[in-house]
Amino acid sequence: MGQHSGIGVLDKTVAILAATTSGPAALADLVERTAIPRATAHRLAVALEVHRLLARDAEGRFVPGPRLAELAAAAADPLLERAAEVLAWVRDTAGESAQLYRRDGLERVCVAAAERAAGLRTTVPLGARLPLTAGSGAQVLCAWEPAETVTQVLAQAEFTERVLAEVRRRGWAQSVGQREAGVASVSAPVFGRGRRVVAAVSISGPIERLGRSPGQRLAPILTAAAQRLQAATS
Incomplete structure (x- = not known):
């Protein structure tokens, strides 16, 4: 997941964000790119979407958000x-x-x-x-x-x-x-x-x-x- 700050949830959140920079990512793609468990990846991605840090494309995949x-x-x-x-x-x-x-x-x-x-x-x-x-x-x-x-x-x-x-x-x-x-x-x-x-x-x-x-x-x-x-x- 790259660098570690010692704050696990923050590191995972940053990893989820970074995973979308290589292209639109379905939940399965997020799991594959970050090695974060599926349930955790889903929870973090949805939370990031609420804060407009992630968004969805026409196919429902996660992409970087307008925020x-x-x-x-x-x-x-x-x-x-x-x-x-x-x-x-x-x-x-x-x-x-x-x-x-x-x-x-x-x-x-x-x-x-x-x-x-x-x-x-x-x-x-x-x-x-x-x-x-x-x-x-x-x-x-x-x-x-x-x-x-x-x-x-x-x-x-x-x-x-x-x-x-x-x-x-x-x-x-x-x-x-x-x-x-x-x-x-x-x-x-x-x-x-x-x-x-x-x-x-x-x-x-x-x-x-x-x-x-x-x-x-x-x-x-x-x-x-x-x-x-x-x-x-x-």
Whole structure:
């Protein structure tokens, strides 16, 4: 279960929370990922749901809850403080779900999101960890990385160095069915000091609505959003 504080119930609660960061988890998944007895895992997960630290997806599986975003926003992180406003603008302007990702090793983590209110949508739970090997967000987070990192990612990636060079040239990325069948996305880099990419701001939705060249329509919205977020990092 990772580190131990000496307070058993707290350690188990943190383990339950951590178990959902690798993807939606049914009760059986929580038990497998934490080795916590089923009855205890269920009791803790339901309690966390009451406090909105966990939530349920459409299939009833546990996912990180909205309270985590609220707590994160309260921390001294200027980028996250600005993200809620900017992602809401992206969602309302584009009419699609918007996300903000940060790189963590060879994964990307959804650190903020603004979901489309109605209709067919793609939901990326807050705290979700996705591979750095597929999707427009992954392309953006890789494109400006050092060569050794890019080489490590490309060994298993669904995109090529040529694709990353194009991302650097035009300043945004798009993917169609690359990470998940039926889903398209567009992403733009958020630069910090020294032209280091600190995050990727993204739009995702079904291909039938975004089309097979979503960047043509959505990239201007995302690059404008990235500039707004960049102001918070400088």
